[in-house]
Amino acid sequence: MVPTTLVGLVLFIALLTPGFAYSARRERSGPERQFSALRETVAMVVVSVVCDLVVLSLALVVWSAWPRQTVDLTALFTRPGDYAVQHHVALWIWGVGLVAAASLLGALVAGPMFDRLRRRNESTFxxxxxxxxxxxxxxxxxxxxxxxxxxxxxxxxxxxxxxxxxxxxxxxxxxxxxxxxxxxxxxxxxxxxxxxxxxxxxxxxxxxxxxxxxxxxxxxxxxxxxxx
Structure with a gap:
């Protein structure tokens, strides 16, 4: 589904940023390999979805534990429009922070530390x-x-x-x-x-x-x- 609004386009790019960070790190740290466009796209999407879900899950735990200091989920779900207008700065900061955290996670997954954990041997490539x-x-x-x-x-x-x-x-x-x-x-x-x-x-x-x-x-x- 292609986003048709500016907000949708921004969210689309933000959600795929972890996959881009993963691909960029892999290109720098590993041997250059040629894959099909379909495989590269699928890898980017899968990494993005996994990283976004991990970071969002942790954020939901924090928001549920400290609603007054962070994000009030009850108010956000019951009155999303009013809550977004009243707390747009906080939501923007949280959004940027979550995207940055997910992108950092994507870059770390592509790094040598996770290669050792998975016992992946790049020498074969x-x-x-x-x-x-x-x-x-x-x-x-x-x-x-x-x-x-x-x-x-x-x-x-x-x-x-x-x-x-x-x-x-x-x-x-x-x-x-x-x-x-x-x-x-x-x-x-x-x-x-x-x-x-x-x-x-x-x-x-x-x-x-x-x-x-x-x-x-x-x-x-x-x-x-x-x-x-």
């Missing part, structure tokens, strides 16, 4: 280089790229395409110090004036990945730093 780049989360990733023309480029991994499909039309970026070796050369040289480069997967023939553990400050050093 990762591409080949996604698996390599995320194999050791506590390490920095250094990549060496052998290109189809014989060129070699190496540096610290900066960003990469999160597409779950191993396709040629994707790129990764590496940051300096960037090592470069032209085709036919034996030694790689540092490109002193280059801060980062982008490498197309279409040009890659071999990708070497090294994991460098990030040094953690020792306990005495932390204590000395805290005492300053």
């Amino acid at each position: 990762l591409s080949a280089w996604g698996r390599l780049f995320t194999a050791h989360p506590d390490c920095r990733v250094h990549v060496g790229c052998h290109l189809s023309d014989g060129t070699y480029v190496a540096g610290w991994l900066l960003t990469y395409s999160r597409s779950a499909t191993d396709m040629a039309d994707r790129e990764l970026t590496i940051s300096g110090p960037v090592q470069y070796r032209a085709a036919g050369q034996d030694e790689a040289a540092e490109l002193s004036n280059v801060g980062a480069v982008a490498v197309s997967a279409r040009q890659l023939t071999l990708l070497q990945v090294s994991y460098v553990r990030v040094a953690q400050p020792s306990a005495p050093a932390e204590a000395a730093e805290a005492g300053k």
Whole structure:
């Protein structure tokens, strides 16, 4: 059913906001996967309905327990028009707060904490280089790229395409110090004036990945730093 009034449109958007928050968080935190428009729409609607019901149920409990300090349900149901006019500011604040709480819940459901609770393993949706780049989360990733023309480029991994499909039309970026070796050369040289480069997967023939553990400050050093 399509809303035909401004109020109906606002309510429609507000009720679907948790699903949008869920989808946006999933896109940022997980691998990029291609779903049909129907599946994405159903997922957004289901998440929105569940989050709205959870938050609204909690709100009803609070309103029933403290009607004078919050919302008087008896007056709202028996005299909705008069009550809305007299308490429009409070109802507006509660409405915005409920939408924000439901949206926050939707974002949390899409986060890693709920993934661990459900024991959901995102690695099954990762591409080949996604698996390599995320194999050791506590390490920095250094990549060496052998290109189809014989060129070699190496540096610290900066960003990469999160597409779950191993396709040629994707790129990764590496940051300096960037090592470069032209085709036919034996030694790689540092490109002193280059801060980062982008490498197309279409040009890659071999990708070497090294994991460098990030040094953690020792306990005495932390204590000395805290005492300053």
